[in-house]
Amino acid sequence: MSSVVTSHCNVKTYALVLLALLILICISGDKITRNISQRELNTQLAELLGTINSDFLLNNARLASTLSNDVSITDLCRSNGHTDKIAASNLLKGAAEGSDAGIIFVMDSEGTVILSSAHRSGIDITGRNFSYRPYYKRAMEGRSAVYPAVSVIDDLRGLFFAHPVYSPRDSARPAGVVVVKQSLQHLDRKLNKLNFKSALISPDGVVFASNAVDMLYKTVYNISEKRRHQLKQSHQFADFPLEPSGIIIDKETMKIKGGAQCLSTGSLNLPGWSIIACSSYNYPFMYVSLACLITILATLWSFNWHSSIIKRRLAEAAELKARKQAQQFLDTAATILLAIDPQGKLILVNRYGCKFLGGIPKELIGLNWNEKFIPKDSSSNDCFSIENIQKKESGGFSSFSQEIITLKGEKKLISWHASIVKEEEEIVGVIASGIDISEKRRNAMELEKAKSNLEKSNKNLEAILNKTPFGVMTVGKDNLIKWVNNTTLEMTGVQDINEIIGKFHTDFLPMEPQSPCPLLNYVHNASTREQVLRKSDGSEIPILKTETALSLHDENVIVKTFIDITEEKHLASELQQSHKMEAVGQLAAGIAHEINTPVQFVGDNIKFLQGCGKDFKLLYENHLELLERADDGKLVEQSHIDRFRDDLKNSDMEYIINEIPPAIEQSIDGVKRIAQIVRAMKEFSHPGVSGISSANINNAIETTVTVTRNEWKYAAEMELDLDPDMPSIPCLPGELNQVILNMIINARDAISEMVGKNSGQKGSIRISTYHDDEFVTIKIKDSGAGIPVEVQQRIFDPFFTTKEVGRGSGQGLSISRNIIVVKHNGKISFESEQGKGTTFIIKLPRTRKDDGDEANNILQE
Amino acid sequence: MDKTRKKKILFVDDENNLLQGLERMLRSKAELWDMDFAASGPEALMKLESNAFDMVVSDMQMPGMDGVQLLNKVKHLYPHVIRFILSGHADREMIIRSVGPTHQFLAKPCDYEILTEAISKAFGLQDFLYNGSATSVVNDASTLPTLPELYQKLRQLLCSPDCTMRSIARVIAQDISMTAQILHLVNSAFFGMPRNIDTIEQAVSLIGVEAINSLILTAGIFKEFTEEQMQEFHIKSIYDHSILTGIYASKITMKLLNDRKTADETMLAGMIHDIGKLFFIENKPELWKQVLSSYETDNRPFHELENKILGTTHAEVGAYILGLWGLSSNIVEAVAFHHEPQKAQCTKVDTVAIVHIANALEHQFSPPFKNKMDYDFLDALDITERLPELEELCEFRS
Incomplete structure (x- = not known):
């Protein structure tokens, strides 16, 4: 061919050469075909079989x-x-x-x-x-198998070696199948090298590999x-x-349509598989020569035309x-x-795109992009439209991101150029x-979300803390307020938080100990205690404070929480006042x-x-009348005397005279x-004074006993030993009066409980006082029921009472x-014996430790 | 016993000075009353045993046996004896406790005039009613029967959170016994009140829900009519009659006198004017049945039959107990004379006249009781010609 192309102008010379060549071919034609004799064919086939058998079939099986x-x-x-x-994955890979x-x-x-x-x-x-x-089915039947198949993925032919996998526990049925695919490229190359026609025949008689392309997938x-249907x-x-190929092999005969010169078959190591080989078709010489001649003539005649076709073919090939x-090049790119x-x-x-979209090129090509890969509800379905790209195009390409859905159903976000x-x-x-940016986007979104969550929870926490009444x-450990x-802010009356942050905490909590490090105080201060909070205007309010040490961002801080107890203080004082009123009210009845x-x-x-005055007046008048008459020297008539005597008798003067002195006395x-x-x-x-004053407690006792007389007189004899x-x-x-009142009322109630109310029986209350250098002592002893052991611990608790509802608060x-304890630094205790009575012992110090300022403060609250 | 006999009073107080003081002060009354003095409950009981007394005036707070305990005993042993309390102070619990046995409460310090008037009045009532069988009717009564539905309603109301003065008063005002008893209580000197309580609502707010509560629920002075009583004595119709009489009395008062205060008073009087019937039904049911059956056959006025069979009338008995309880004399008289107004010797239209008219009108409207209007009495007061007007006023029961 090359000679034809190069000697363009020397047509005749070429024709002669061609003619000579043709003659040569015609003469030697017989000899060539005859060169591949049946024997030779057999030998070469045997050789081929040996390679194939040892080469891959055995190895892969x-x-x-x-x-x-x-x-x-x-x-x-x-x-x-x-x-x-x-x-297992590593094993397969290896x-x-x-x-x-x-x-x-x-x-x-x-x-x-x-x-x-x-x-x-x-x-x-x-x-x-x-x-x-079939190889799966066969392997599952427990047999190894080799089957030909065209790959669904890349349309390449292959031999599939399947072998059953048995679980050690169950040898009855395979647990799986191992498949080794042998591609046939290697075999194809081998076959292509042969100078005779050869084909690999499957057990079904299908040509599965051949150096004659027209034979492939034909049956022999x-x-x-x-069977054809099954296949x-x-x-x-x-x-x-x-379809049937020209060659038909049956058990007995082998024949080639139109007649083959030589035909040889050989079995492979795989049952049912064979390779056939056949020599070229043996056409009669005359036909050959004639064909050659016609060819040459046609060639010559259509030289120019030929040359243009060749050119085009060459271009096509290129x-x-x-x-x-x-x-x-596209396939090597790691982008879609x-x-x-x-x-x-x-x-x-490209290949990456195929992998990404989840299909093979054959499946993908021709699919409508928007229909197949864009989610129905997506707004980005016209991204690839020409108009859109033209509109967005800048610098030769347009960029956009698009959400797609792969054939596997995964949603992905792609950034396109x-x-x-x-x-x-x-x-x-x-x-x-x-480029797939789904992951990136997801990460970004998650990060954003986490960030906003964190911010939100921070805000929530702060909002909660800001809303608590505490x-x-x-x-910090430098004694400075951090937050x-x-x-x-509301409690201190400070407007701006920055006016507090950075100040010493003792500026606001003046009772906190001054210390190089508040953390050192923590141990001592851990308990909840009453303190004061100094407001920005310098005034102080009572607070209840508690604190905790906390590690924040690797820094140790003290968290102080406190609550305004002004109201509670106020209530407590009101409560005491109301109790006083209650006591007085109770007394009022008795006092009335x-x-x-x-x-x-x-x-x-x-x-x-x-x-009596009237009677005396009458007698006095009678008396005067009598005297007047006497003075005048008149006779006192009997009638007068009778009247006077009647008046005297009627006035019951004896009674009057007798009764007047006790009446006045009483x-x-x-x-x-x-x-x-x-x-x-x-x-x-x-008591005349509201603050601390010097007083004799005997007076207080006498006063209270008097006031409460009606309370105890029906229940007890009162004995004072002062x-x-x-x-x-x-x-x-x-305040002491109130204490003694409480003691007397309790004693009375204890006695009533003992002897029964309105029983007419009486108990006794004995109040005695004495003093030593340090204390004055009051003992109030009753003959009441005593305090049950199980409530002795609780009697000083507020609102604890064993009295019936409505009798005691x-x-x-x-x-x-x-x-006694708080306001006088004294002591109160009791001794009680069930059924015998209770003695309360109050000890009051004779001197006060402080100047009384504090007590005065308390009193004024 | 003789009406002209000197009344005997026993004063009881643990304070001897007080007894002596009383003796001296009441020296002037020595002609009318025999007075004896005891320094304690047991001593008083001893004296009661050996002497017939007409009245006991006791202190409340006394060691051993207190006033209420003493009076309860007296009530039980000597039911005809009038029982007063004269006390310096008592808490509400005690007052409620004493409502049952006590006819009247007097507060220390008590003026000579008030004390003597109260005593005289009580003796006056005793004389007015004096009749052996009748006094026992009254004095036997340990509890006052009430209309079951009202009693239950009140109990429920007192337990409910919607309980208000007004709602309590509304229920009490529909019950004869409770109305009377509330008026009794409210007249207790311990509530420190002047005697011009005109409506139940005032009384309730004065006494307080708590006291009402213990009165109704714990004092045990009320009991419900039994089913048999309800049917046999037509209790329901007595109640209906009482309520309507009260309403008519109030309307008539407004019409004739146009005085709200009197209207309230006549309303109360009308409401409780038949309380005596309840005492008979509760204590002498057989005799009362006799009265009722003879009334159906006999053509004589009801009170005459009462007098014949009982020796007294429900009007007298009612007035007696209300009088002893210290209710205002207007109400007591209105109750006493609601059948025979002429006995009251009134010269103008007053509570007695109005309650009589209201009662007669109501009977007129609802048989079986016969016409009871005392036309002579109306003529004397010159209001006979206004009768049609009043009839018209009351005809539309609203």
């Missing part, structure tokens, strides 16, 4: 068998792919690299691929099901229609129609090569590269390169009785005396009693204790 016995594979199959796949196997994969007992070595195309076949393949056996179903040979190179025609159909996609491809000013499509303050909440009785009889006596006594009670009452509730040398002590007399002893 062994490989499948070896793999199927490997522990990692058996484990994998037994657990249906749920074990650690790393060992096996694939160490052999010429195209791909090695493991199927579970259902025919689904659970593990696979890498496929050349980059497509992952894991999860695909090949249960329809007579196959029944049923189609197994997709072993893709969709090829499996283009094909370029395209292949381009494809190769694709082209879309103006109708939106995918016309090109796209540009329009034009051919001679006509737009032929869009090419685009894309002041919260954190103090306070809004409540603290105590006063009303003498008022009644004083009034009665006066009424009597008033009546009246004076009654008035005294009234005066005494009124005085005691005043003394009791308003120290005659009792010194005055600094005290709050009004449970504050008496609590308040008494407060008065």
Whole structure:
């Protein structure tokens, strides 16, 4: 051919040369064909069989068998792919690299691929099901098998060596199948080198490899229609129609349509497989010569035309090569590269793109991009439209991101660079390169979300802290305030938080100990205690404070929380006041009785005396009349005397004379009693002084006993044994009265409980006082029921009472204790014996430790 | 026993000075009353045993046996004896406790005039009613029967959170016994009140919900009518009659006198004017049945039959107990004379006249009781011609 091309102008010379060549061919034709004799064919076929048998068939069959016995594979199959796949994966990878196997994969007992070595195309076949393949079926029957098949992934032919995998526990049914795919490129190359026609024949008689392309996928056996159907179903040979080839081999005879010169068959190591070889067709010389001649003539005649065709072919070949190179180039790119025609159909996609989109080129090409890959609800479905790209195009390409959905159903976000491809000013499509940015976007979004969550929870925490009624303050070890909440601001009256931060905490909590490091105080201060908070205007409010040490950002701080207890303080003082009022109110009833009785009889006596006055007046007048008559020297008539005597008799003067002295006496006594009670009452509730004053507690006891007379007189005899040398002590007399009142009322109640109310029986209350150098002591002893052991611990608790509802508020002893212990630094204790009685012992110090300022403060609250 | 006999009073107080004072003060009354003095409950009981007394005036707070305990004993042993309390102070619990046995409460210090008037009045009532069988009717009554539905309603109300003075008063005002008892209580000197309580609502607010509560729920002075009583004595119709009489009395008062205060008073009087019937039904049911059955056959006025069979009338008995309880004399008279107004010797239209008219009108409207209007009495007061007007006023029961 090359000579034809080069000697363009010397046609005749060429013709002569050609003619000579033709003659030579015709003469030697017979000799050439005869050169490949039947014997030679047989020899060469045997040689070929040897290579093929030893080369790969055996190796790969062994490989499948070896793999199927490997522990990692058996484990994998037994657990249906749920074990650690790393060992098995490494094994497959090593096996694939160490052999010429195209791909090695493991199927579970259902025919689904659970593990696979890498496929050349980059497509992952894991999860695909090949249960329809005969090699699977056969392997599951417990036999190793080799089957021909055209790969569904890349349309390349291969021999699939399948071997059953048995779980050690169950030898009855395979747990899976190992498949080693042997690609046939190697065999094809070998066959192509041969100078005779040769073909690899499957057990079904299908030509599966051949150096004669027209033979491929044709049958050489007579196959029944049923069998042909089965073969189609197994997709072993893709969709090829499996037409009969010219060669027909049956058990007895082999013949070639039109007649073959030589034909030889040889069996492979695989059962049913064979290779046939045949020499060229042996055409009669004359036909050959004639054909040659016609050829030459035609060649000569159409030389020019030929040359243009050749040129075009060459160009096509170059283009094909370029395209292949381009494809190769595209395939090596680790980005998605694709082209879309103006109708939106995918016309090109590189290997990475295929892998990404989840299909093989054959599946992908021709798909409508928007229909197949863009989610229905997506707004970015016209990104690839020409108009859109033209609109956005800048610097030769446009960039955008698009959410796509792969064939596997995964949603991905792709960042595209796209540009329009034009051919001679006509737009032929869009090419685009894309990078998967889903992960990036997800990470970014998660980061954003985490950030906002953190901010939100920070804000929440701060909002909560700001809304609590507790002041919260954190103090660093330098004694400086680091942070306070809004409540603290409100409590201190500071407007701006910055006016507090950085100040010494003692500026606001003046009772906190001054210390080089507040953390040192923490141990001592941990308990909740009452303190004061100094406000910005210098005034102080009572607070209840507690604190905790906390480690924040590797820094130790003290968190102080405190609450305003002004109200509680106020209430406590009101409570005491109300108790006092309650006591006084209770007394009022008794006092009314105590006063009303003498008022009644004083009034009665006066009424009597008033009546006596009238009688006396009458007698006085009678007396005067008598005297007048006597003075005048008149006779006193008997009638007069009778009248005077009657008047005297009627006036019941003897009674009057007898009764007047006791009436007056009793009246004076009654008035005294009234005066005494009124005085005691005043003394009791308003002792004249409100602060600390020097007072004799004997007076307080006498006053209180008087005031409470009506309370105890029906229940008990009162006995006072008061120290005659009792010194005055600094005290709050009004408060002490209240304590003694409580003691007397309790004693009375204890006695009533003992003897029964209104029983007429009486108990006794004995109050005694004495003093020593340090204390004055009051003992109040009753003959009551005693305090049950189980409540002895609680009697000083506020609102604890054993009295029936409505009789006691449970504050008496609590308040008494407060008065004695807190306000007087004294002691109160009791001794009690069930059924015998209780003695309360109150000890008051004779001197006060402080100047009384504090007590005065307390008093004024 | 003789009406002209000197009345005997026993004063009890643990304060001797007080007893002596009383003795001296009441020296002037020595002609009318025999007075004896005891320094304690047991001593008083001893004296009661040996002497027939007409009245006991006791202190409340006394060691051993207190006033209430003493009066309860007296009530039990000597039911005809009038029982007063004269006390310097008592808490509400004590007052409620004493409502049952006590006819009247007097507060220390008590003026000569008030004390003597109260005593005289009580003796007056005793004389007015004096009749052996009748006094026992009154004095036997340990509890007052009430309408069950009202009693239950009140109990529920007192336990409910919606309990208000007004709602309590509304229920009490519909019950004869409770109305009377509340008026009794409210007249207790311990509530420190003047005697011009005109409505139950005032009384309730004065006494307080708490006291009402213990009165109704714990004092045990009320009991419900039994089912048999309800049916046999047509209790419901007595109640209906009482309520309507009260309403008519109030309306008539407004019409004739146009005085709200009197209207309130006549309303109360009308409400409780038949309280005597309840005492009979509770204590002498057989005799009362006799009265009722003879009334159906006999053509004589009801009170005449009462007098014949019982020796007294429900009007007298009611007035007696209300009088002893210290209710205002207007109400007591209105109750006493609601059948025979002429006995009251009134010269103008007053509570007695109005309650009589209201009662007669109500009977007129609702048989079986016969016409009871005293036309002579109305003529004397010159209001006979206004009768149709009043009839018209009351006809529309609203």
